Amino acid sequence: MKDIGLSVILLLASSVAALKPSIEVRGVSIEDLQKYQPDENGKWACLGNPEVVLSFSQINDDICDCPDGSDEPGTAACPGTFFYCRNEGHIPGKLPSSRVNDGICDYDICCDGSDEAGLSDSGLTPKCENRCAKMHKEYIAKKEAKQALLKAASENRQKLIKKAQVLRENLKKEIATKEKKVEDLKLQLSQKEAELEIVEAQEAERIAANTVPKPxxxxxxxxxxxxxxxxxxxxxxxxxxxxxxxxxxxxxxxxxxxxxxxxxxxxxxxxxxxxxxxxxxxxxxxxxxxxxxxxxxxxxxxxxxxxxxxxxPAPQQSNQHSFKPSFxxxxxxxxxxxxxxxxxxxxFSIIPDNGESSSMVQPESVPTDTNVSTELTKQRNIVSNTKTSLSETERQLQEARKSLETEHGPDDILRALKDTCVSSNLGEYIYEICFYGKASQKSTKDNSSVNLGNFENVSIDDKSEDGALILYFEKGAKCWSGPIRRATVSLTCGKETALLQVTEPERCEYFIFGTSPAACAQYNPQAVDSASKDEL
Structure with a gap:
């Protein structure tokens, strides 16, 4: 019974010890707070150099005692270290220790004002107020607005993808139809050429039968x-x-x-x-x-x-009269x-002039037999028209195949924007880009237009967060006493396709920045929702 009572007392003691709050150390995250607790003798060892043991009171005393600077998490005493802002109710932050207690409230990182608490406690500066609640509210509003924008952009992107898929399937069907038509026209042309040969042979026989021998x-x-x-x-x-x-x-x-x-x-x-x-x-x-x-x-x-x-001349024939050819x-x-x-x-003075000759006359055209049969003319027209139709169909087939093989960005999405133009008034000029067309600059003063380049190719910017699309326009109009114009268009994720800014870092080389749902390849609605909830 005595042993049971002692056990209960020890259990209660340990529970009380567990409920005892940790000693607060400024500049340390809650997760790392347990690392900053004194031992039973009131001592504490440097985190990176445990062989160096200090008195717990030496932590944050504005003197750098540990080689790794771990004894001054809340002051600027140890260079190269960071101050941890807990920012309760908002997003924690890390501030370089050199900016701690410098008299400036760094609300962009430490919205709770803890980076200047050391000076405030000493009464040297006014206390930095805690703005975390207000800033978090603004942050959430912006986050929700961005999330809504990205969702709308994602929905528009899905529409573009579906449109591109339909266009691609239609193009495949068109190619199959054109291929079948080409084969049919080739067979038809072969048959018509054979028929034409027969008619031409018959016509040659008719002409030969009605031709007077040359004297x-x-x-x-x-x-x-x-x-x-x-x-x-x-x-x-x-x-x-x-x-x-x-x-x-x-x-x-x-x-x-x-x-x-x-x-x-x-x-x-x-x-x-x-x-x-x-x-x-x-x-x-x-x-x-x-x-x-x-x-x-x-x-x-x-x-x-x-x-x-x-x-x-062939002998003339009539339905009513016939006669022998006369010479x-x-x-x-x-x-x-x-x-x-x-x-x-x-x-040429080859023979003498006896008075019978007259002045030089140009020879007249030689009489030819123009009495070509209607059937021959008809067959020739059929063959000619069939050749024209075959040539045009083969041209269309070649263009369709080339379009199918052309790079149209991730998920073939730019196919949905092909031949689409977007423009924006950006100061003195109206800039316009046409997908797979050209980029141009139009003056707002005299409406004169300049070609900045013709579409060359498209790539994905791997460094961007949302997979920005880079469109290259080359071989534009030549600058006055300068190089050939060219333009690079960078499109980031956005609800609509729009042009926002133009720069010209080098003469006649233009960089156009804009947005488009086509550039939202890396956007994941579920990931955004999860990140927002975690940060709340």
């Missing part, structure tokens, strides 16, 4: 004219060569004439110079009239080509062609 005299005239043209070109080249030699000889004689000294009695030289002067008198200038100009040679070539492609008309046309050839030969 032999035309072939003979063509061959003779080609021979004369080749001979004349050789003759012209020989004359040109002799003319060059003559010019060179004249130059030599002219130099000899200039260098000749009449005081020297040289009969041979005198005779040569006298003969040269007589030659020059009889031939004052070397004529270039023998060189046939390009226009005349071209006319001859045209005549030859006309003879090559000359086709006598009166082709013979008349051929005689007219012969006259033109004769005129050219006279112009």
């Amino acid at each position: 032999k005299v035309i072939d003979d005239a063509q061959e003779s004219l080609e021979f004369l043209l080749d001979e004349y070109k050789k003759f012209e080249a020989e004359i040109a060569s002799l003319s060059g030699q003559l010019s060179q000889l004249s130059s030599v004689l002219e130099q000899m004439k200039g260098d000749y000294n009449p005081n020297f009695n040289d009969p041979a030289v005198k005779h040569a110079i006298r003969s040269f002067e007589e030659f020059k008198g009889n031939n004052p200038e070397t004529s270039q009239a023998h060189i046939v100009n390009a226009e005349k040679l071209g006319a001859v070539s045209n005549i030859i080509e006309s003879l090559k492609s000359y086709t006598p 009166d008309l082709p013979l008349f046309r051929f005689s007219d062609l012969v006259k033109k050839v004769r005129n050219l030969l006279v112009e």
Whole structure:
């Protein structure tokens, strides 16, 4: 019974000891407060250097006794240490010890004013009031507003993702449809080309059956004219060569004439110079009239080509009358062609002019058979239209595939903003960016616009908290006596897509800052809710 009573007494004693409050030490968190309690002898060991034992009264005595500075958590005595602000009712903070008891209330970190309590206790400065309750209320209001904004931005982002998914699926369907259409058009074109070959063969047979043979005299005239043209070109080249030699000889004689000294009695030289002067008198200038100009040679070539492609007219047919083909008309046309050839030969002085020739006339177009059947024209149009449709469909298919493969940011979200433009009046200019388009700067004074760059690519800023999107616009308009303009657009998480600020750190290099729900990839509503509750 005696032992039981003693046990009860010891249990009560230990319970009372457990209920005994810890000694308060300024500048220490509640979790670390147990580390700052004296032993049964009123002693205390430095936390980082337990071999150094101090009297408990030496803690926060404004003298740095521990090598690690752990004995002065509430003063500025030990450099490089931190003061812990408990900020009850708000968020705890850490303040560099150098700012403790400096006469300044650092409410941004220590809203409870505990960083200046040492001076206040000594009566050296007015006491820093505790503003934690007020500041926490403001903090919660801002936190809730930000949370609401982020939730709205997240909802808008989900809408953009769904829109991008629909657009992507539609693009895949379009590609499949275009691929099927391309195959169908290729097959259709192959069939139509085969049909066209049949119609063309039938048309060739019809034309051949209704074509009058070319008179032999035309072939003979063509061959003779080609021979004369080749001979004349050789003759012209020989004359040109002799003319060059003559010019060179004249130059030599002219130099000899200039260098000749009449005081020297040289009969041979005198005779040569006298003969040269007589030659020059009889031939004052070397004529270039023998060189046939390009226009005349071209006319001859045209005549030859006309003879090559000359086709006598097909016999005329009628539902009411039929008649034998007459050579009166082709013979008349051929005689007219012969006259033109004769005129050219006279112009070239190849044959004499006996008065029958007239002035040079340009050859008329050679008569051709324009009686192409309606069926052939129809088939040619069908093939041409099918080729055009195939080419356009292949172009559209290529663009669709390229769009599907293009990088559109996380979750393909920027696909939903493609071809969307956003602008903002930021001072003297209105700045505008078009996703996958261009960035521009428009003056508010004269409405003049400048291209700041064309969309190049997009990346994610890994350093940002919410996964900011970086859009690059390159190869804009050239600055006056400067570089080519370029713009970098940084979009952070926001409810709406908007431009907020523009800077130009380097000439003609622009940095545009804005917000967009597309840049909220890292936002987690549950994480924000949890963080807010923990901080409360």
